[in-house]
Amino acid sequence: MNTPTPFSSELNQKIESFRSHASPIKLGAISFSSKLLLAPMAGICNIPYRLLMEDLGAGGTVSELISCHGINYGNQRTLEMLKIHPLEKNVGIQLFGEDAESMARAAEVAESYGPKFLDINMGCPVTKVVSKGGGSALLKEIQNLAPLFEKMRSKMKLPLSIKIRTGWDANTLNAQEVLKIAHESGIEWVAIHGRTRTQQYTGLANWEYIENLNEVKKLPLIGNGDLHHPFGVSERLQKTNCDALMLARGALRNPFIFLESLDPEYASLKRSTFLGKDYWEVIQRLYEYTTQTFSEERTVLVQLRKLIVWFAAGFPHAASFRSQIFGCPVLEDCMKISEDYFLSLGESQKFINYDEVFMSSGHG
């Protein structure tokens, strides 16, 4: 992949002025350029999106969850998902599976693709994963965790992290025990989504529980859940005891969230300095990354369309733009429609109703 076409000097200046507020953070052996990291998202956190989010201030990124069995069987589609781009700075590969032997074998393969760290998915609530004992089901049998972590560690050189939920259900909140085992078994840091498996994506992330964990933890902790707008992220960033925060869904409707959350004064104004023309520049960069990553036009179209439509969320006439984009089967036409739309927005601000549920399913 070539280095991307530079952003305009106006957009670059905006980006750099926000970046100057970022505080780098060291988690275990790895230095991240900001405390705000991109959370793993299946079907979304591929090379183009991860690169774009790093360009727009994410201190680090994680791949979507990747099956250890797919890797061990040499499944071509799974192996494709392991690929890392040389321009990516702080990227981890997330593995899922249930047994120590298969996870350790897959970890060896994943390491050879050049990530900075590996992560274990211990939060996926999806029945297909949980019924086999993977994802959040790992939180149910915590006696199996030390052997799993130690087996993987014995085969790996890179740092190993885990991403968990608060527990299986409200009666078994056991993140504290999991953290203790993780600390004793060579895990480098823990990311926690503040919901139980039973909650799936309902209710609210339990930030009180996350913050209390910080009283007892011996490992760096990354808090995650419901940080969807710059004001909320910035408030949490100022008061949290967590070492870092992870953002998932917030970055889908606002690709500038990593930057805009860094300056508390700015975030409190709840007005964005990023306008339609900036979104259009970002979409062009995403287009470059996506066309260089995927050779099939259909794949590029599918990948780009959903992100472009999310980026438009909250802008005037977003609903009719969305139907135009989804009704358009030709990539270049989609880009033209997007250019016309985003450039027509002028000084318009986004208005998103954050009380409405957005994307209430996922793999962690």
Ligand SMILES: Cc1cc2nc3c(=O)[nH]c(=O)nc-3n(C[C@H](O)[C@H](O)[C@H](O)COP(=O)(O)O)c2cc1C
């Ligand atoms: C579409 C989607 C896909 C997800 N895929 C993964 C995944 O592959 N691995 C994982 O650990 N978490 C996954 N998650 C969970 C997110 O990383 C995050 O924990 C969750 O969405 C809560 O954070 P948020 O409120 O900032 O979105 C996914 C979430 C969504 C919405």
